[in-house]
Amino acid sequence: MQYDDLVPRFLTYIKVETRSDEESTTVPSTQSQVDFLKTLAAELNQIGLTDVHVSAPSGYVFATLPSNLDRQVPTIGFISHVDTADFNGQDIHPQIVENYDGHSVIPLDPAGKYVLDPKVFPNLLNYAGQTLITTDGSTLLGSDDKSGVAEIMTAMAYLTAHPEVKHGTIKVGLGPDEEIGTGADHFDVQDFGADFAYTVDGGPLGQLEYETFNAADGRVHITGTNVHPGSAKDTMVNANQLAIDFHNALPEHDRPEKTARREGFFHLYKMSGDVDTADLSYIIRDHDRQQFEDRKRLFAGIADRLNAKYGDQTVQVTLKDQYYNMREIIEKDMSVVELAKKAMTELGIKPDIAPVRGGTDGSKISFLGLPTPNIFAGGENMHGRFEFVSEQTMAKATDVILKMIQLNAEQA
Numbered sequence: 001m002q003y004d005d006l007v008p009r010f011l012t013y014i015k016v017e018t019r020s021d022e023e024s025t026t027v028p029s030t031q032s033q034v035d036f037l038k039t040l041a042a043e044l045n046q047i048g049l050t051d052v053h054v055s056a057p058s059g060y061v062f063a064t065l066p067s068n069l070d071r072q073v074p075t076i077g078f079i080s081h082v083d084t085a086d087f088n089g090q091d092i093h094p095q096i097v098e099n100y101d102g103h104s105v106i107p108l109d110p111a112g113k114y115v116l117d118p119k120v121f122p123n124l125l126n127y128a129g130q131t132l133i134t135t136d137g138s139t140l141l142g143s144d145d146k147s148g149v150a151e152i153m154t155a156m157a158y159l160t161a162h163p164e165v166k167h168g169t170i171k172v173g174l175g176p177d178e179e180i181g182t183g184a185d186h187f188d189v190q191d192f193g194a195d196f197a198y199t200v201d202g203g204p205l206g207q208l209e210y211e212t213f214n215a216a217d218g219r220v221h222i223t224g225t226n227v228h229p230g231s232a233k234d235t236m237v238n239a240n241q242l243a244i245d246f247h248n249a250l251p252e253h254d255r256p257e258k259t260a261r262r263e264g265f266f267h268l269y270k271m272s273g274d275v276d277t278a279d280l281s282y283i284i285r286d287h288d289r290q291q292f293e294d295r296k297r298l299f300a301g302i303a304d305r306l307n308a309k310y311g312d313q314t315v316q317v318t319l320k321d322q323y324y325n326m327r328e329i330i331e332k333d334m335s336v337v338e339l340a341k342k343a344m345t346e347l348g349i350k351p352d353i354a355p356v357r358g359g360t361d362g363s364k365i366s367f368l369g370l371p372t373p374n375i376f377a378g379g380e381n382m383h384g385r386f387e388f389v390s391e392q393t394m395a396k397a398t399d400v401i402l403k404m405i406q407l408n409a410e411q412a
Helices: 006-014 031-047 122-127 143-161 239-248 289-310 335-346 361-367 391-409
Strands: 050-055 060-065 076-081 095-097 132-134 170-175 196-202 207-209 214-223 265-273 277-286 315-323 374-376 388-390
Touching (some): 006 391, 031 050, 031 170, 060 143, 076 143, 076 361, 143 170, 196 207, 196 335, 196 391, 207 335, 214 289, 335 391
Parallel strands (some): 076 170, 196 374
Antiparallel strands (some): 095 132, 207 374, 265 277
16 A cells, blocks of 8 residues: 655655664663654644653653444554654754666665665665665664654554544654663553553565563673783783683674574673773673573673682673563463564565564563564664665555554454
8 A cells, every 4th residue: 555644754754863862861771762753753743643641750752543343352552752863863863765667776875985886785686676765875764663653653644534434543663872781671551541552663675573581781890800910910910801701601602693593692882991990882692581690690600700710899790671572471472473574565565573583662561561562664784874764565554554443453
């Protein structure tokens, strides 16, 4: 189906800078998200949804499209996030590449320094004949997850413009701070009021995800003993060297760049230090809960061994669980996945079901009592200057939303 308002809506959304801030103590973490969510709330009211409000303390905007049926069916929800990743998101100037031939290099910036090259990004080969929306090489695009926001809004606008389409009660949730992992911490399932939901936050056509990593954040702080190197023997404790020793004690293969599918990892994403102090920041991931717990024990155990050698509290480890594999919840009742599979299949889309090497807001929301798998929104190469999205894939995501609503309405 063609949606004349889908791409214009998306292009309007991405031009609003809405990065989240990991260092912030407010909810949402940035004022730009608050302002954008207010704009979306006004649009939801204009479209014709009811009970549009900000749910405290999460900062989510919730809205309802009332049922037009004469009987009860389960209430379905759709959720997307408005924040973008920590990459330049100001002054976004999208480019439209119509009827892409499926093999040419797409220049992004005028100088040709940045290009989308199928030799580097073979996923481009999937888009012959389609209209692509890219960056100009200086920013991200914001398809993660403003594609999802645009698709949900477009589906709601379609339903209010076509009251002949029968549907049950539909809930919409647009939230902040997904990219920093805190957005769903205070999600109010009761206020939202759905029986099941979907995050519209996936990637390419057909993605349907209900299995995520278990995730933890690991911080290592090392306190050294800094003395003159000329008289350092048996006295100096070099915090930088201990940081190296700590990292090297982790399994060499268990890194993101060396793992795939259901293989977990330790990812060192930040480090700083000198002889006196050093700090390491990790994310720890595994799909299997027992292996996840084993990873955390291994991580803490390295600190214990170093402390036994260099003194108590030389190496201090802080571990914080972030989210868990939502498969634990969803596999208890797979009907929410089967509905999405049926919708895609009836639309001629092959469901692509695979474990997510990451997480979604649905990970946390599922454990709060609302089963919430993830469906595709269309974005590719997300979180950077090489991000792009297909207009046709966005339209098909909107089709899937409407088809799931239709199938849900047909339930006896």
